[in-house]
Amino acid sequence: MNPLSVVVRTVCDLFAWFMIVFGVNVLLHGYVTPGGGFQGGAIIATFIAFLLVAYGGRRVASRVNDRLFDLFEEVGLLVFFILAFLGLPVTFFFNFLAKPLAESAGGFIPGVGTVALMSVAVGLEVTGALSLIILTMHRGIRMFRGEDLEPETGHDR
Amino acid sequence: MVKKTVFVVAAILLGAFVIGAVDGAHPFGDPGAAPMDDYFLANALNDISAENIVTAIVFDYRGFDTIGEAAVLFTALTAVATLLREGRRKP
Amino acid sequence: MMNSAVQLLVLAVMAVAGFFALWFKDLISSVISLAVFSLMMALEFYLLQAPDVAIAEAAIGAGLSTTIFIITIRACRRPKSREGGKEW
Amino acid sequence: MIANAPFFVVGLLFLGGLTAIFMEKNLVKIAIAISVISSSVNLFLVALGYRVGGTVPIHFLAGEGTRMVLPTPQAMTLTAIVIALATTALLLSLIMLVHRHYGTLDIDEIRRLRG
Amino acid sequence: MNWNAHLPALLLAVPLFGAFASPVLSPFGRTTRNALLAGLSFVTLLVSLLLMKSVLAGGTAVYVMGGESTGLALPLGMKLPIRIIMEVDAFSAFMAVCGTVASFAGALFSMNYMDKFTALGRFVSLYFLLTLGMLGMMITGDIFNFFVFLEIASIASIGLIAFWRDRPEAVEASFKYMLISQVSSMVFLIAAGALYGKYNALNMAAIGGLIKPGTMEKLALVFLVGTLAMKCGAFPLHMWLPDAYAEAPSGVSCLLVAVSQASLYGLMRVCFSLYGVNLGGAFIPWVIISMGLASMFFGVTMAVVQHEIKRLIGYHSVSQVGYMLLGLGVGMLVLTDARGMAEYGFTAIKGGMFHIFNYTMYKALLFLAAGAVYYATGKRDLNELGGLARRMPFTTGMFVIAAAAISGLPPFNGFVSKLLIYESVFAVHPALAVVALVTSVLTLASFVKVFQTAFLGPEKSSFTAVREVPAGMLFGMGVLTVAVLVATLFPSWTISNLVEPAAKALVDQAGYIGAVMGGGL
Amino acid sequence: MLGTVYTGFGYWDVWSWAAFFAIAAALVLWLRAQGREDYKEGTDQDEIYWSGNVVPEEGADITVPASSAYWGFRKAMAPFYKVLTEMHTGIGTDIVGCYVVVVALMAVFVLM
Incomplete structure (x- = not known):
């Protein structure tokens, strides 16, 4: 794609950072306001899409580190799984931190218990996974341009 | 061409049946008695103090769907990364 | 009544956008139509009192889905203009 | 039909997407058609949960004692939307690979496996 | 805490953990990765065996995900279950x-x-996810959850089929499967949503208790049956199957066989437990029987003329699925007819069920043996193979056992299940048994061809360097060979301990519903 | 009995079949042992008889390739196989089309 105008690129750049703030907000308050893990994660993942528009593919590919998103995704998944597993003395997925409405004032973990924690975990996972999907597919374009890839020979001798 | 016509006719027929099945569920805007959903609406706030009932359902009542869904996303990412992997470079 | 009139309008726009997404021969226009369709879908979800789903649909349908479609269309161009093809 | 308009639109979009799969030859257009089909199913699920005069199923926004729409279909739709995105991404990656190997996006030419 | 009650959750949690942990652990090297793959697969096998034992001893196991206790399906004052429920009866445990x-x-x-x-x-991640999807489909009792697991299984299998992405055919097979599975799963979701909209329940047992015959229910039944029959490869919907099975890596083809059985399980669950007596006449059973007949005959006739070894075995999958559809369809036909059920229906179900076990074992073994041949020689075209029996004695031996079992030669287990099917479907109409017999003959013919051209004959000069495959691969094939031989030598034990409880659980709709709804239909 | 399966119409016993096979194998081995004693390895006797022609060195030249196996069967069933292979076109939309046609037909018939 031809380089876009300066205005569009600047707006995209600004929006990209705004999206992160908005996404984190949606993610953290999912149990009170509309939102939650998926929505927040998806909103944060549009960050990469905006960056691609604002800076162009080559710069994004060279600057953005995949490892970070890999880490997000892995940590999110494992935390989610472990939170689900911790309820196991009762049942898998038992919400062992929840309190009824009457007792749930204050405290570090809100009264919804694992719902809030799992929401954050899923948010991390969705952020990482969706960003990685976009980055990987974008790298796929380059794969077809340069023919410097050796085809895998598999296992035939 | 005959084949394509047959397929399109069958697709239109199937679409008509989908409309039939969709209409047969319940009239729009009037689901009637909904004991399962009314249980969520009545108890989510008091039991686990969740203001947003949809989130409560997603992460607690039907939490297993959510881990399945996270697994779907993870599967798709893994499959995409497998298909578009860098592979070996030419020496 | 007001609500349902707005709803009918949104549904009509949505159906038209979906139709054009399937109708256009040009892939980029088709994908843009699909994005409009997704936005209308999000609006419809909002009218159906489902803001959670509306947020998800707006972010995923209109944002990410469009991005990956456009990436694919870029990747599937005929590889004739090697020198002119500035990377996206 | 006017009262059931969302359901009708769902069926219409499903029909249109299904027909477009057979009418189109371009792989990306087929992917778009599948995307439209899955969107229509999402709309169906959400429309199932609507109650006339119902409010958002969030106590924080709705206030006490009001009639709310059904929340379960919304939770199901969230799952279905993410699944639809995941499958679309995979389908598009496969299309990229098919284009790399076969050099074409015409579905009638991708038929090495037959018989 | 009582681990026995948590077995259904553990059965899903173990492969899930394997899938999530594999990207973290695999950078530590080949040994760690292989230990994870083999170790967690073995743990899953152990858990499923324990689950089978506990289900056989204690009846249907119900596991409420996230409930206050594992067995509390109905919360206070509710007539319907609200949470996701895993329901493991003998049939599910058998399939698992x-x-x-x-x-x-x-x-x-x-x-x-x-x-x-x-x-x-x-690869390890996707393998575990495919296992997870298969097991989830087998033990879940919730229709939307079933859809989620169906999607996991299909996406994982799509990724695995195209794993060798530098082979155009693999990408093509994967793409075709993706197209059909996307369209069909959307149809499935429409049916599930319509059922939810009418009965406001997602639990299969709850819907099964509430369901009444009507237009929408009939359409939903057709949608569900069509989708699941496509996924298990019944005749007019089978065309993706030989491509996919042939192009996947052999270890994956072996698992894909089991995944198609999970779809068959879903089909039977929908027909017997969800609809059951409300099936609405003999139309759907006859559809399934005729699909079975067509699959058997056309699948095997297509297989006879193939000359690519895995594709040939793939077409045999179509034909073998036909036997199960025939047996179980005949059982479905007499579901409401107590006399017919006692006379031949139950035998047909037992035959179909025993055939599921046999088919999974020997077909997986055949795919593994074909993969071993491919590994050793690098060829998959039968025209270029020949004389491998001297070079690869163990592979040859196991291939012979599997080929004899699939063709139904008398001492082997394939014969026993086919005998049960022949004798019971004969009571419905002799023509059914005739088609089944002809299919068996043609199966034998095509495997004689494979054996003769690949393993017998003079040695070819290009194969002088061929060695027997490594011990790990032989051990993998050995596991399946032992399973085939056990079912061969102790058919009565296998039937009375594994198959008969499963068949009883399948026909007992009231029992399935009662396990969740507490006896009150 | 561990090896006996009652089918409702008859029964199947794997051990009696095993015994049958053992007896048959013994019989065959005995018959084989009665064979000609003037057979010697390394002489012309164990050469392949190739209608008097020279036997080819490469093994592949004297085997029937798999594509030619059951040639007569394929020849006799040629019209049948023509229909069947034309059905398996290998085009992606045809597969979806078969699915749609089958489901639509089933729906038509189930509502009738």
């Missing part, structure tokens, strides 16, 4: 055992077979 045996064998085989590929950490 079949699936995990195939998964374990495939994992052992893949350790050496996949060595020369890159991205093996992701």
Whole structure:
């Protein structure tokens, strides 16, 4: 794609950072306001899409580190799984931190218990996974341009 | 061409049946008695103090769907990364 | 009544956008139509009192889905203009 | 039909997407058609949960004692939307690979496996 | 805490953990990765065996995900279950055992077979996710949850079929499967949503208790049956199947066989437990029977003329699925007719069920043997193979056992299940048994061809360097060979301990509903 | 009995079949042992008889390739196989089309 105008690129750049703030907000308050893990994660993942528009593919590919998103995704998944597993003395997925409405004032973990924690975990996972999907597919374009890839020979001798 | 016509006719027929099945569920805007959903609406706030009932359902009542869904996303990412992997470079 | 009139309008726009997404021969226009369709879908979800789903649909349908479609269309161009093809 | 308009639109979009799969030859257009089909199913699920005069199923926004729409279909739709995105991404990656190997996006030419 | 009650959750949690942990652990090297793959597959197998034992001893196991206790399906004052419920009756446990045996064998085989590929950490992830999807479909009792697991299974299998992405055919097969599975799963979701909209329940047992015959229910039944029949490869919907099975890596083909059985399980669950007596006449049973007949005959006739070894075996899958559809369809036909059920229906169901077990074992073994031939020689075209029996004695021996079992030669287990099917479907109409017999003959013919051209004959000069495959692969095949031989030598034990409880659980709709709804229909 | 399966119409016993096979194998081995004693390895006797022609060195030249196996069967069933292979076109939309046609037909018939 031809380089876009300066205005569009600047707006995209600004929006990209705004999206992160908005996404984190949606993610953290999912149990009170509309939102939650998926929505927040998806909103944060549009960050990469905006960056691609604002800076162009080559710069994004060279600057953005995949490892970070890999880490997000892995940590999110494992935390989610472990939170689900911790309820196991009762049942898998038992919400062992929840309190009824009457007792749930204050405290570090809100009264919804694992719902809030799992929401954050899923948010991390969705952020990482969706960003990685976009980055990987974008790298796929380059794969077809340069023919410097050796085809895998598999296992035939 | 005959084949394509047959397929399109069958697709239109199937679409008509989908409309039939969709209409047969319940009239729009009037689901009637909904004991399962009314249980969520009545108890989510008091039991686990969740203001947003949809989130409560997603992460607690039907939490297993959510881990399945996270697994779907993870599967798709893994499959995409497998298909578009860098592979070996030419020496 | 007001609500349902707005709803009918949104549904009509949505159906038209979906139709054009399937109708256009040009892939980029088709994908843009699909994005409009997704936005209308999000609006419809909002009218159906489902803001959670509306947020998800707006972010995923209109944002990410469009991005990956456009990436694919870029990747599937005929590889004739090697020198002119500035990377996206 | 006017009262059931969302359901009708769902069926219409499903029909249109299904027909477009057979009418189109371009792989990306087929992917778009599948995307439209899955969107229509999402709309169906959400429309199932609507109650006339119902409010958002969030106590924080709705206030006490009001009639709310059904929340379960919304939770199901969230799952279905993410699944639809995941499958679309995979389908598009496969299309990229098919284009790399076969050099074409015409579905009638991708038929090495037959018989 | 009582681990026995948590077995259904553990059965799903173990492969899930394997999938999530594999990207973390696989950078530690080949040994760690292989240990994870083989170890967790073995643990899954153990869990499924324990689950089978506990289900046989204590009846249907109900597991409420996230409930206050594992068995509390109905919360206070509710007539319907609200949470996701895993419901494991003898049929589910039986299928889970079949699936995990195939998964374990495939994992052992893949350790050496996949060595020369890159991205093996992701392979392990996808393998576990495919196992997870299969097991989830087998034990879940919730229709939307079933859809989620169906999607996991299909996406994982799509990724695995195209794993060798530098082969155009693999990408093509994967793409075709993707198209059909997307369209059909959307149709499935429409049906599930319509059922939810009418009965406001997602639990299959709850819907089964509430369901009444009507237009929408009939349409939903057709949509569900069409989708699941497509996924298990019944005749007019089978065209993706030989492509996919042939192009997947062999260890994965072995697991895909079990995954198609999970779809068959879903089909039977929908017809017997969800609809059951409300099936609405003999139309759907006859559809399933005729699909079975067509699959048997056309699948085997297509297989006879193939000359690519895995594609040939893939077409045999179509034909073998036909036997199960025939047997179970005949059982479905007499579901409301107590006399017919006692006379021949139950035998047909037993035959179909025993055939599921046999089919999973020997077909997986055949795919593994074909993969071993491919590993050793690098050829998959039968025209270029020949004289391998001297070079690869163990592979040859196991291939012969599997080929004899699938053709239904008398001492082997394939014969026993086919005998049960022949004798019972004969009571419905002799023509059904005749088609089944002809299919069996043609199966034997095509495997004689494979055996003669690949393993017998003079040695070819290009194969002088061929060696027997590594021990891991042989061990993977050995597991399945032992399973085939056990079912061969002790058919009565297998039937009375594994198959008959499963068949009883399948026809007992009231029992399935009562396990969740507490006896009150 | 561990090996006996009652089908409702008859029964199947794997051990009696095993015994039958053992007896048959013994019989065959005995018959084989009665064979000609003037057979000697390394002489012309164990050469392949190739209608008097020279036997080819490469093994592949004297085997029937798999594509030619059951040639007569394929020849006799040629019209049948023509229909069947034309059905398996291998085009992606045809597969979806078959699915749609089958489901639509089933729906038509189930509502009738």
